[in-house]
Amino acid sequence: MKGLASDLAELAARGWIRVQGICSSADLIELGRTIGCPVPSPNGEMVKEIRVISRASALPGSQSALHGTGRFPLHTDTVFWPVPVRYVLLRGSGDTRRTTTVLTFDELFAVCGRPIVTLAEKSVWLAGKNAKPFYCAMRLHHPEATGWRYDIDNMCPENAAAREVDLALRQVVQSGIGNEIHWSGDSAVILSNWNVLHGRGPEPPSEGPRTIERLYVR
Numbered sequence: 001m002k003g004l005a006s007d008l009a010e011l012a013a014r015g016w017i018r019v020q021g022i023c024s025s026a027d028l029i030e031l032g033r034t035i036g037c038p039v040p041s042p043n044g045e046m047v048k049e050i051r052v053i054s055r056a057s058a059l060p061g062s063q064s065a066l067h068g069t070g071r072f073p074l075h076t077d078t079v080f081w082p083v084p085v086r087y088v089l090l091r092g093s094g095d096t097r098r099t100t101t102v103l104t105f106d107e108l109f110a111v112c113g114r115p116i117v118t119l120a121e122k123s124v125w126l127a128g129k130n131a132k133p134f135y136c137a138m139r140l141h142h143p144e145a146t147g148w149r150y151d152i153d154n155m156c157p158e159n160a161a162a163r164e165v166d167l168a169l170r171q172v173v174q175s176g177i178g179n180e181i182h183w184s185g186d187s188a189v190i191l192s193n194w195n196v197l198h199g200r201g202p203e204p205p206s207e208g209p210r211t212i213e214r215l216y217v218r
């Protein structure tokens with residue numbers, strides 16, 4: 001990293017940063033330790049390797065089961081945790097023609113118009129459709145930070161405000177809008193998962209194997 005203090009300042013200001021010189025999963029874990037405490041994914045893996053797989057061979061309820069090999073909508077990771085994970089670190093390699101897309105909640109709300117923020121503050125949702133769903137707010141409050149959660153695949157609107165927010169946001173998060181990240185195999189991206197949504201770009205022609213390594217950090 002070019003300078004931890006300046007990188008963290010940029011991460012706090014913009015919500016995501018790109019870090020060069022991350023060439024392995026060990027590098028990714030080391031990077032994660034500079035910003036917090038790495039925690040395992042729900043399947044128990046510390047660094048989860050995510051590959052493009054067909055709908056037929058995907059686990060039931062997974063994003064691949066829902067969207068196949070196509071684009072994944074912009075989303076917050078782990079909305080089905082009472083407090084979603086604070087940071088998501090990603091590193092892509094292989095056939096890197098397929099991009100990852102990121103969009104801040106500020107950018108999302110700007111597209112939808114500011115009144116949506118007021119409704120989002122009042123919205124109530126049922127999170128975690130597949131296991132132990134619970135009621136939650138979209139707004140995240142923490143002594144050190146605030147943010148949002150949103151995932152059309154794992155959150156159901158439960159009051160009028162949430163239904164209106166969902167109507168406005170779900171089209172945008174599926175539209176392909178966002179900043180495109182082109183992977184090179186030797187860089188990583190740190191996302192503030194409370195402030196930045198991420199998604200998977202469209203499938204390129206005759207796509208070869210592509211791996212995204214993902215590390216959660218709280």
Ligand SMILES: [Fe+2]
Pocket residue numbers: 075076077198
């Ligand atoms: Fe994700």
